[in-house]
Amino acid sequence: MFEKKHEMIRKLAREFAENEIAPRAQEIDKTGEYPADLREKLIKSKFHCVTIPEEYGGCGGDYKSAAIVTEEIAAKCGSSVTQIMPNSLSGGPLIYFGNHEQKKKYLQGMAEGSLIGAFGITEPGAGSDASSIDTVAEKDGDDYILNGRKCFITNGPICDFITVFAKTDTKAKGVSGISAFIVEADWNGFSRGKNEDKLGIKGSKTSDIILENVRVPKENLLGREGQGFKICMGVLDSGRITVASQGLGLAQGALDEAVKFTKERIQFGKSIAKFQNTQFEIADMATKVQCGRHLVFNAAHMKDSGRSYTKEAAMAKYYCGELCNEISYRSLQLHGGYGFIKDYDIERIYRDSRIVSIYEGTSEIQKLVISGMVYAGK
Structure with missing residues (x-):
């Protein structure tokens, strides 16, 4: 199951976690802030983009490699795992469903460390039941107008963009009318709730994301309409x-x-x-x-x-x-x-x-x- 490269990755990740992350884990937990210099070291190490294809600045690694890196980092600091989200939730929608232009703009930005992404499905009234989301995307010419609220969003207070799941067909039953959109944080109508004071992983920022008549160009539809679920x-x-x-x-x-x-x-x-x-x-x-x-x-x-x-x-x-x-x-x-x-x-x-x-x-x-x-x- 494991190859030589996997053992090398484990060795490198363990050394990084022990030498760079472990000495600062208590500080991160106490202050609730993730040190900028430590994040830069993570980016330089490329542990945050193991699964991103090389074409877009990542390592092009397999999921065993990502799991190894996650395990070793989590063993020293749970908060630090949220710094490598491009390997999973924030990068996954683009890796598996994004087109070339979307990957070039957003996925490469995450690999370079210039962009922070987030993933938005959970709402105040829709947690485990994704079919109950109330966020709506109405077609308006070549754009979509998004309205709704997402909650418990990891990286919410600091994200540059978020993959938002919204209903494009409010008459459709169940989950068939849900679509996915890449929404940038500096667009009009995009706002954030307070940074939540959590029980654990305090070095990870979490907040609501509020969308009020946010205009999203059709180029930022991820996949096809109705493919969101x-x-x-x-x-x-x-x-x-x-x-x-x-x-x-x-x-x-x-x-x-x-x-x-x-x-x-x-x-x-x-x-x-x-x-x-x-x-x-x-x-x-x-x-x-x-x-x-x-x-x-x-x-x-x-x-x-x-x-x-x-x-x-x-x-x-x-x-x-x-x-x-x-x-x-x-x-x-x-x-x-x-x-x-x-x-x-x-x-x-x-x-x-x-x-x-x-x-x-x-x-x-x-x-x-x-x-x-x-x-x-x-």
Whole structure:
């Protein structure tokens, strides 16, 4: 499954995460700001554009490579994963459905680091049920007029453009009347809500995006009219692999902290790593993390092989979303009172893990996807 290049990518990503990201993870969490110089280093490393084709300034890498990079970065800082979104949600719509002109303008801009993208499907009244979106795009000559509100948008406060999903046919039933548009942030009628104060991944900016009579040229229609739901689901399928990789990385980071702490913590005259209960906990945690790793890279391998991977991506996302929450909980428990103090990395990892089982499809949605495919014999 893995080639020499993958091991090299893991080595480079791990060294970068350990040397550049880990020393600043607490600072990022405390200030809620992502350091500009660290972002520049990420861009220079090209970890943010692994999956973008070389023609548009990216690495042209496979999804196994993107998953490796995501895992290694997440193991040191959950917030930093949102800095490499061009590999998944912000870049995916353009990579898979954009035309040459759109890719040249927006995808290349992200690869160069001059543009920040976002992905807008969720609304105040439409989360898991995408068919309930209220954002509307009305045809007006050669343009579309967009009105609506998107919420919980990662990079919302700082994005230069966003892929917006809106109804172009309000009479169509279900999801058949949804289309996708590339909307630039400096266009008239585009505004942003407040930067949300979140439980975790505090170095990632999140806000609402408000569209009030935003005029979008027809050139910024992504794909064809009515193809929006297909685009959305296609991008989410691949995005679930990277979110699963994020969960895997957070789980590995939590396990690493547990091993480190239990070796150092002395109770009853010896390291608590010497107690059988601790050893059993570590063994169980390590086994579960490795199970998650197999699910993630199996899904990535299937995608890279051109095979259907919807079920496998959902399984990886479901398992690893729950996994990072479980492993961070158990690691914090092994830390005892120290785990409740912000000086220890496990406190941050514990908070950062909570979002993974929620965004890009909750664990419950993944179960629906998985069970539906199992019943269908797929």
